[in-house]
Amino acid sequence: MNVTVDLSFLIAVKDMREEQRRFFELTKEAKAKKLPKLWSLRKSCLDSSRQMEALVDIRLEQYLNGKEGHRD
Numbered sequence: 001m002n003v004t005v006d007l008s009f010l011i012a013v014k015d016m017r018e019e020q021r022r023f024f025e026l027t028k029e030a031k032a033k034k035l036p037k038l039w040s041l042r043k044s045c046l047d048s049s050r051q052m053e054a055l056v057d058i059r060l061e062q063y064l065n066g067k068e069g070h071r072d
Helices: 007-033 036-064
Strands: none
Touching (some): 007 036
């Protein structure tokens, strides 16, 4: 089975994964340097990543349930 999705969905997945990688990098740096500013950036990044993840999950569910996209 093939599912056709919008390019915007793939871009959203890519952006989400980049934000998750940034979160893990900030976590590593914050633990090493113990700077409050890094912990704040890390928290902001985590919040952003979770929001992106929720949107991607919604769109993914829509595609898989046939509400958007085209199945072959």
